[in-house]
Amino acid sequence: xxxxxxALALIPLEGDLxxxxxxxxxxxxLCCVALAFSASSDFAVDKDAGxxxxxxxxxxxxxxxxxxxxxxxxxxxxxxxxxxxxHVSQDTFxxxxxxxxxxxxxxxxxxxxxxxxxxxxxxxLTEALTLPQTEPIRADLxxxxxxxxELAQGTPEAITDTDVAAHREDVNVLLLRTSELVRKGIxxxxxxxxxxxxxxxxxxxxxxxxxxxRGAYLIAADLRDxxxxTADLIGADLRDxxxxxxDxxxxxxxxxxxxxxxxxxxxxxxxxxxxxxxxxxxAQAR
Numbered sequence: 001x002x003x004x005x006x007a008l009a010l011i012p013l014e015g016d017l018x019x020x021x022x023x024x025x026x027x028x029x030l031c032c033v034a035l036a037f038s039a040s041s042d043f044a045v046d047k048d049a050g051x052x053x054x055x056x057x058x059x060x061x062x063x064x065x066x067x068x069x070x071x072x073x074x075x076x077x078x079x080x081x082x083x084x085x086x087h088v089s090q091d092t093f094x095x096x097x098x099x100x101x102x103x104x105x106x107x108x109x110x111x112x113x114x115x116x117x118x119x120x121x122x123x124x125l126t127e128a129l130t131l132p133q134t135e136p137i138r139a140d141l142x143x144x145x146x147x148x149x150e151l152a153q154g155t156p157e158a159i160t161d162t163d164v165a166a167h168r169e170d171v172n173v174l175l176l177r178t179s180e181l182v183r184k185g186i187x188x189x190x191x192x193x194x195x196x197x198x199x200x201x202x203x204x205x206x207x208x209x210x211x212x213x214r215g216a217y218l219i220a221a222d223l224r225d226x227x228x229x230t231a232d233l234i235g236a237d238l239r240d241x242x243x244x245x246x247d248x249x250x251x252x253x254x255x256x257x258x259x260x261x262x263x264x265x266x267x268x269x270x271x272x273x274x275x276x277x278x279x280x281x282x283a284q285a286r
Contacts, residue, residue, distance in 0.1 A: 017273055020083045020123045021256075027085030028097050029053075029060035034109035037075060044072030050109050058099070069279060077279065078239075080257035081112075082119035088112050092156055107156050117164045118152040121171050124234065124253050127273070128178040133185060137177055144174055179212070179232040179252055186210030186230055238262040 033056065036049040047053055055063045055073070062068070068076045088111055089095065098105040125145040128134050134141060148171065151162050183190055191211040201221045208228050215235040225245040234253035243264040248254060248271060256274050264280045 017123060017126055019087075020119055020126065022081050022083055023086045024061075026090055027060065027081075028089045028099070028108075029056050029062075030085045030088060030108070030112045031076075031079060031081055032056040032060075032062065033098070034112045040075075042073075042075030042078070050106070060097075060099075077277075078257055078260045080255060080260070081116050082123050082255075084112060084116040084119040087119065087152065088115050091153075092159065107160070111156050111159050114159050114162055114164055115152060117168070118148055118159075118162075120255075121148050121168065122152065123255065124175055125171065127253065128175065131178065131182055133181040134178050136181065137174060141174055141178075144171055175234065175253065179214070179234075182230055182252060183210040183212070183232065233258065243268045 029052070032053040033051070034049060037043040037047050039046050045054070053062075055071075057063050062076070064071050064073070068074065088108060089097075092111060092115070093104055093108055096104050098108050122145065125141055125148060129138065129141050129145065148167070151159070151167065154162070186209050188207070188209070191208060191213075193216050194212045195215040195217075196213070197217050198221050199217050199219045201218070203226050204222045204224045206223070206226045208226055208231050211228070211231040213236050214232050215237075217237050218241045219237050220240045220242075221238075222242050223246050224242050226243075226247070228246055228248045228251050230250045230252060231248075232252040233248075236258065238258045239261045241262040243259075243262045245265065245267040247269045249269050251271060254271060254274065259270060259274055260277045260279075264276070266276075266280075268276070268280070270276065
């Protein structure tokens with residue numbers, strides 16, 4: 001096990017989330033092989049875990065990448081590995097392609113979903129460290145980030161033996177504290193809607209500044225022109241949520257996959273760390 005000093009040396013600079021963004025060009029198409037999906041509104045067909053998607057090309061590229069939504073693979077446009085794909089491909093397995101080295105395939109496919117969870121936690125912890133309000137717990141956040149990084153740098157065997165659920169619980173304690181520290185500085189009555197069923201809720205123009213929406217079901221919710229600044233959105237289900245004109249500046253723990261699953265337009269304000277999805281077309285502008 002690496003020393004704390006060694007682990008700290010591996011931590012990315014605060015605010016530097018570049019390596020936690022997917023780089024498909026450096027990955028061996030792991031999300032297209034390792035994961036399973038079922039025929040639904042998100043996927044046109046069934047696929048078993050460990051079986052390459054029929055659209056995966058020999059060069060590990062998607063053959064219908066520009067037409068995924070039109071071809072019935074909307075789920076692929078929403079998924080985000082937080083950079084786990086390139087990490088597993090290039091670091092954990094040293095650039096060995098599972099196609100050319102079949103002996104690595106089963107283990108690589110087992111490591112990938114675990115690494116994805118670790119990278120998601122690294123994203124949240126790195127974000128927490130950029131927030132000035134977390135100064136009272138900065139040392140704890142750094143230690144937790146170091147431990148998460150240490151787990152992610154492990155051997156394939158060590159990674160598959162990782163109890164991610166237990167580690168996530170430890171991380172969540174600090175993420176909850178982060179949320180409390182940030183949101184307590186927001187004036188007015190803060191809404192506590194953790195895990196709430198807000199399916200299709202009419203929240204147009206709602207003042208949700210500093211709201212606790214952790215794990216809330218906001219599927220198809222009308223959030224047009226809503227103020228979600230500094231709202232805690234970790235784990236919130238934003239599938240088909242209408243974010244046209246909404247302000248999510250400074251929203252806590254919002255991820256690219258959540259944004260990709262929602263609907264928005266050029267008036268939707270996002271945190272600087274996220275990008276406007278290409279499918280937020282003019283058709284959603286009004």
